[in-house]
Each structure stands twice: as C-alpha cells, then as structure tokens.
Amino acid sequence: MKVMSFLQRSAIAALLFGAVLLLSACAELSYYGQSVSGHLGVMVRQVAIPELLEQPGTPEKLRAELREALEIREFASRKLGLPDNASYRSYADLKRPYVVWSVVATPEFSLRPQTWCFPFAGCVSYRGYFSRDRAEHFAGGLQNAGLDVHVAGVRAYSTLGWFSDPVLNTMLGSRPELLAGTVFHELAHQLIYVRDDSDFNEAFATVVAREGLRRWLRSQGDEVALSSFETRLGAQSVFIALVMSTREVLHALYQSNTSKELKRAEKKRMFAALQRRFEQKKKEMKGLAAYAPWFSGEINNARLATVATYHHQVPAFERLLRRKNRDLGAFYEAVSVLSHLPRAERRQALDIP
Helix, strand or coil: CCCHHHHHHHHHHHHHHHHHHHHHCCHEEEHHHHHHHHHHHHCCCCCHHHHHHHHHCCCCCCCHHHHHHHHHHHHHHHHCCCCCCCCCEEECCCCCCCCCEEEEECCCCCCCCCEEEECCCCECCCCEEEHHHHHHHHHHHHHCCCCCCEEECCEEECCCCCCCEEEEEHCCCCEEECHHHHHHHHHHHHCCCCCCHHHHHHHHHHHHHHHHHHHHHHHHHHHHHHCCCCCCCCHHHHHHHHHHHHHHHHHHHHCCCCEEEEEEEEHHHHHHHHHHHHHHHHHHHHCHHHHHHHCCCCCCCCHHHHHHHHHHHHHHHHHHHCCCCCCHHHHHHHHHHHHHCCHHHHHHHCCCC
C-alpha cells in the first residue's frame, strides 16, 4: 500500500512537470514527450530502500549495496553539508546500463558546444534522451548538418530538487567509489546550480564529489580503496592534460585564416597525434588504460568539449577549496557568492582565462 501511494504521487508530479514543459515549447513536443515519459518511467520504478531491505527476495549483493547507499546518503548530509531530503533514499532498477544518453555537438571548426534551453535547467551544452536509439537518431541529423557529434551513456541525472531522485542500478558498480561519487556529485547540483553555465556547474559538482569521496573512504578506513582512487585521479589528470593541450592547439587553428581544406587536414592530423601521445603515455602510467575506450571511437570536437565541460574549471574550484582550508561550508558559501555574479565576473573571480 505504501508503494502504491508513492507511485501515485510520483505519477501526478511527473505529469504536472510534463504539462509545464509541453506548454513552454510546443515546437519540441516529441523531445519533451520522451523526457516526461522517460522520467516517469524512472519514478514509477522507485521503491524505498528500507522496504527493499525488509523484502526476503532482495538479492544479497543488492542488499549490501543498498545498505551502503543509505550510509553514503547520511554521510552526504551529515559530513559534507549536502541537501538533506528524500533524494537517494529509494531505488529503481531500470534494466539497462544507462539512465539517459547525452548528445553533444559542436561546429566543425569550433570547440564551443551547441546549447539547448529548457525550463528550470536553463541552457545546457548537451541534450539527453532516455532511449539510445532516439539519441543516435538526433545525433545523425546533427552530423548530416555538418556538426561534430558525440553520444555517451549517462549513469545519473539530477532534477535539481524538483523531484526525489532515486539510487539507480546504473549507479552501482564494482568500484567502491562509483555510487558515493555519483550521489555526492548529483546532490551538489541540488545545492548550487547556475542557469546557463554547464562548465561552472559540472566543475563545482566534480570537486565536491572528489573531496567527498576522500572523506568517505577515510571514514571507512579503506586505505586500499583510497590509494586506488588517488591513482585513478592521477591517470585522469594526465588524460585531461592531453585533451586540453590538443584543444588549445585546435583553438588557435580554428581562429586562423587558414582555408577550410587545410584546417580539415590539420584537424585530422592533430587528432591522430593525440591518439599517439595517449598510446605512449598508456605504456608509462598505471591506470591510464582505463581511458582506452574514449579513444576507440571517432575523436572530434564534441568529444573534447565533453571533457572540457566537466574538467576545464576544476583546477579553479580546487584552488578555491584550498584557500578555504578545505572547509566545505566556507567553500559552498564562496561558490554561492560566485553563482550570483555575471558569467564573465565569475570566470574572472575564479581566474579562468
């Protein structure tokens, strides 16, 4: 009975949300329709975690993961100062590896991603689909229009506090930090979110997740997992440096007066050089092989833009956290102040070129 009542409330909330979306942009009926039905599909699968823990049919592996999920959720609010609400206290098994598929697109000779604007979330540098086929169909149209396009599966998304987001099967995995990092990241979006500034939002949430993970793993006394996490961060830093250095050279190329034909040829050469540098670094550094799948598809501007959205401003937020002596409360307060500034002033305050 409790579950049915919860589902009814979820369905009504999602339908109201859908009505707002549909009224706000009739030209996008198909896209908003899949967004509403997809989100409703997530919500109706939610079951409160305590109820699942009481059910004798819950598999032991899942039972252990859900217990940990509740511990992580309490840690997020109690120790990290993240929102204390109903999010991540329920569970939904979507029977698929990703909750949505994200489409990112850029012009052929630009590293600036195309943006799409929506109610509540504002303008963002990606477009999400609850169906991989729909995402790839939309991406195909963009490619036919001459854009560089990248489609990627996403494990979680935030409704920014409008709904109670559940723990998803897509958030669980073999690495101990996967679930914790995702919960911390998504709750950070609920804490501070700036309309029309994806780079700011994702970098802030990434830094909160990193700091939160360090504290969570220390609280568990898991020095092995903490060491592995730091090793992966080191490998990630090398990967990001490779991508960002290539972006800098490409930006100079795209701003030059070189002909389109020569730009196209040089662009191809630079992507091939990036691939070679990665292969060499992979032999030298433990953990870098984890990024091999990123290089297995076509490398293009959109792939580089995705990395930049999440990581370009991370060093600036890390500096700010250090200046606040890693005091998360003071850090959040400083970021909140920044969030109310115009975009150019935010970047200047963070010392972002």
